[in-house]
Amino acid sequence: MQANTLSGGFADPATQSAHAFRSVMEAMARPGAIQDIHGAAPPAPLSPAMGAVLLTLCDTETPIYLAGDMDCEAARAWLAFHTGAPFVGPAQCMFAVGKWDALAPLSVYPIGTSEYPDRSATLIVECSELAASGATLTGPGIKDQATLSLPEVDAFQDNRTLFPLGLDFIFTCGERLAALPRSTEVSRSSSEAIAQVGAS
Amino acid sequence: MTEYNFAYLDEQTKRMIRRAILKGLTIPGYQVPFASREMPMPYGWGTGGVQVSAAVLTPKDTFKVIDQGADDTTNAVSIRTFFQRTAGVATTTATSDATVIQTRHRIPEEPLHEGQILVYQVPIPEPLRFLEPRESETRKMHSLEEYGLMHVKLYEDISRHGHIATSYAYPVKVEGRYVMDPSPIPKFDNPKLGDMAAIQLFGAGREQRIYALPPYTQVVSLDFEDHPFEASKADHPCGMCGATDSYLDELIIDDLGGRMFVCSDTDYCEARQAAGHKGKDAA
Numbered sequence: 001m002q003a004n005t006l007s008g009g010f011a012d013p014a015t016q017s018a019h020a021f022r023s024v025m026e027a028m029a030r031p032g033a034i035q036d037i038h039g040a041a042p043p044a045p046l047s048p049a050m051g052a053v054l055l056t057l058c059d060t061e062t063p064i065y066l067a068g069d070m071d072c073e074a075a076r077a078w079l080a081f082h083t084g085a086p087f088v089g090p091a092q093c094m095f096a097v098g099k100w101d102a103l104a105p106l107s108v109y110p111i112g113t114s115e116y117p118d119r120s121a122t123l124i125v126e127c128s129e130l131a132a133s134g135a136t137l138t139g140p141g142i143k144d145q146a147t148l149s150l151p152e153v154d155a156f157q158d159n160r161t162l163f164p165l166g167l168d169f170i171f172t173c174g175e176r177l178a179a180l181p182r183s184t185e186v187s188r189s190s191s192e193a194i195a196q197v198g199a200s
Numbered sequence: 201m202t203e204y205n206f207a208y209l210d211e212q213t214k215r216m217i218r219r220a221i222l223k224g225l226t227i228p229g230y231q232v233p234f235a236s237r238e239m240p241m242p243y244g245w246g247t248g249g250v251q252v253s254a255a256v257l258t259p260k261d262t263f264k265v266i267d268q269g270a271d272d273t274t275n276a277v278s279i280r281t282f283f284q285r286t287a288g289v290a291t292t293t294a295t296s297d298a299t300v301i302q303t304r305h306r307i308p309e310e311p312l313h314e315g316q317i318l319v320y321q322v323p324i325p326e327p328l329r330f331l332e333p334r335e336s337e338t339r340k341m342h343s344l345e346e347y348g349l350m351h352v353k354l355y356e357d358i359s360r361h362g363h364i365a366t367s368y369a370y371p372v373k374v375e376g377r378y379v380m381d382p383s384p385i386p387k388f389d390n391p392k393l394g395d396m397a398a399i400q401l402f403g404a405g406r407e408q409r410i411y412a413l414p415p416y417t418q419v420v421s422l423d424f425e426d427h428p429f430e431a432s433k434a435d436h437p438c439g440m441c442g443a444t445d446s447y448l449d450e451l452i453i454d455d456l457g458g459r460m461f462v463c464s465d466t467d468y469c470e471a472r473q474a475a476g477h478k479g480k481d482a483a
Contacts, residue, residue, distance in 0.1 A: 014206035018258040021218050025256065028225050029399045029414040057222075059215055094219075114343035118223035118232045140228050140375055141414035164377060168226045181226035183375065183414075 005077040008041035010055055020056040024170065027179040032137045032146030034130060034178045043074040045126070049172035050097065051078075053124055058083040058095060065093035068102025070126070096123045100151035106159065109167055117164040120182075127151065130173035136189040137180070147189060148178055156186040207254040208286040213237055217255035217410065221401060224412035229374030230342070231325050231409040239405065246279055247405030249302045249321035256317055256401070257283065257300055262290045264298035269306040269447070269464035276304075293467050305368070307389040309446050309468040312398035314415065320383045322404035325411065327371045327381035347379045350422060358427055367432070373420045380411065380419075387421065388433045388447045394419035436461040439481030441472035 010016040016039040023035040042051030058064060064085045066075060075097075079085055090096060090108045103123055112120035127149070134149040135156075148171075150156060159166045159182055166182030180186070205211065213235075220234040239247040257263065263283050267276040271293040279302060280291050292298050295308040302319040312318060324330075328338045331349045341347070350371055357365045370387035374380050382393055383402060393400070393413065400413040413419065423429035434448045439460040446468055448461040460481045463469035473482070 013211055015259055017211065017214070018206065018256075019260075021214075022256065022258055025218070025221060025225070025399070028222050029412075057215060057219055059212055061212075061216070062219070115339045116233075117227050117230060118220070120223075122222070140417040141225070143416045164227050164230060168222070181414075183226060183228060 004043050005074070005081050008043065008051065008078065009082045010039050010052075013055075016052075017056045020052045023177065024053055024056060024179070027170065027177055028141075028168070028181055030141045030146075031139065031180050031184045032132065032142065032148040032178060034132060034148075034176050036175060037172075037177050038175055042078050045069050045072065046075055046078070046097075047126055047172050048175045049177045050124060050126055052175075053170055053172060053177065054079060054085075054095070054097070055082055057122075058085045060084040060086070062094045063088040063092055065090045065096040065098075065121075067096060067098025070098045070102070090121075093121050096121055097126070098123075099126050104155075106155055106167060111162055111165040111167060114165065117166075120165065120167060122168045122170060124170045124172060125151070127171050127173045130171055130176055130178055134189065136187045137184050138187075139184040141181070142184070148180070150180070150186065153186055153188050156180060156184070160185055204286045206259070206287055207257050207283065208239075209237065209251065209254045213251075214255045217251055220410045221252065221255060221412060224401070224410050225399075225414050227378075228413055228417050229372075229378030229380040229411060231404075231411045234408055234410050236405045236408040241278070241282075243406040244323065245275055246302065246304055246321035248403030248407075248410070249304070249319050249405075250279060250282070250403075251405060252319045252401050252403035252410060253279075253283065253300060253302050254287070256319070257287050257289055259288060261287075261299045262292050262297055263287075264292050264295065264301045265303070266301065266306055266308065266465075266467075267304045268449075269308075269468075270466045272466060294471075295465075295467050305384045305386075306447070306464060307385060307392045309443075309463070309465045311392075312396060314397045316398040318396075318398050318400045320385075320400065320402045322381070322383040322402045322407070322409070324369075325381055325402065325404040325407050325409040327369075327379050342378060345377070347373075350379055351424075354422060354424070354427075358424070364423065364427055364429075370429075371422050373422060374413065375418050376420075379422070382419075386433070386447055387429075388431045390419075390421045390429070391431050434461050437479060438463045438469060438472075439479040441469045441477045441482070442479040443469070443472055443477070 023037040040051030109121040267273040421429040
């Protein structure tokens with residue numbers, strides 16, 4: 001077992017996960033707002049923010065799907081040691097972890113049922129950049145409107161039409177994160193935004 | 201302090217509650233089931249609110265607890281002391297200084313700001329429960345957006361009393377989708393639910409439900425075109441601070457039918473008195 005499998009967790013789990021959760025909750029309650037999150041040092045390809053989110057929310061009761069590059073020995077061993085979460089396919093997961101392209105297609109994830117819309121997957125998307133520019137967001141949690149660099153727009157618009165069912169998203173980058181719940185309306189803000197999204 | 205894990209609950213329980221809070225925020229007004237724990241206080245004393253507070257508190261928070269608006273009642277004092285001991289958080293009675301406010305049946309008079317969290321103690325989270333006792337049926341009604349029964353109830357109020365007599369736990373519709381019980385707050389507080397800058401979390405311990413309102417969420421009190429919703433209060437000024445815009449408690453002060461009205465929000469009333477405002481009953 002690698003040394004870095006055992007290290008990189010929360011040194012003080014109770015208080016560090018409390019701080020990390022507040023970042024995640026503020027992000028989910030205010031879609032598009034970028035929050036700092038600290039405390040985890042997972043092995044690549046997991047970012048510190050991704051590691052902190054997983055340490056805060058996952059345990060033996062939360063099946064995780066590792067998509068694409070994230071499904072590697074280093075990530076599996078680290079998550080197994082620190083969270084004990086079982087690894088499953090996308091159709092059974094509560095949390096999916098990966099880069100945007102690797103997570104597609106979104107149709108395979110559980111979106112909840114009409115009587116239990118909370119039984120849906122949360123996708124944690126590793127991003128190369130995270131900025132308050134790009135797509136325009138409106139909806140609960142947003143005062144007037146917010147902007148966020150989303151990997152695309154159509155998928156989130158389609159997801160919104162499923163409300164109250166649907167997927168929820170957390171975007172991680174370095175030691176920062178933002179979130180996009182299913183309740184948020186997403187629209188293209190300008191042609192510049194489309195070009196930017198197309199290039200990333 | 202060292203006898204307990206931070207904020208009393210074990211980490212796995214907090215993770216479970218935290219996941220429920222997040223799903224609650226993503227589906228505003230929907231009641232998320234959670235595995236409520238036994239707390240060292242009886243059901244009805246705010247075990248749902250306490251569990252939600254335990255899951256969101258950090259050591260840096262400043263914690264305030266109100267019971268019907270008051271900071272100094274038994275329930276408020278005991279919960280405040282509980283987290284002082286188990287989480288080591290700072291406590292306050294000043295609404296503006298608090299980062300997390302746990303409340304039983306009131307929303308503070310002073311508008312809340314971003315960065316604050318309001319945690320409600322909820323006895324019966326299901327707004328349809330007194331109309332339909334079966335959970336399987338109310339769940340179906342929520343999924344089908346079948347809320348006609350609630351309007352019939354409000355209509356029966358009108359036919360019997362001439363107006364909507366429901367004065368607390370007044371049902372609201374969240375973002376045009378879920379009908380939600382705002383907990384037994386007076387309907388005077390209902391207009392504050394919508395477009396609030398703070399995050400609102402609702403915890404029902406015995407009924408094992410958590411639900412939430414993100415900031416700036418649209419919340420509409422149910423009504424009829426010809427009987428619009430009215431946020432009512434006793435038609436008096438506060439006897440202590442003279443406020444005319446606050447929710448009032450009626451106090452019986454002697455055996456001769458004497459009574460006075462005072463702000464239910466003790467912090468609001470004390471701050472006004474400290475600023476020199478004086479009501480007619482003030483000493």
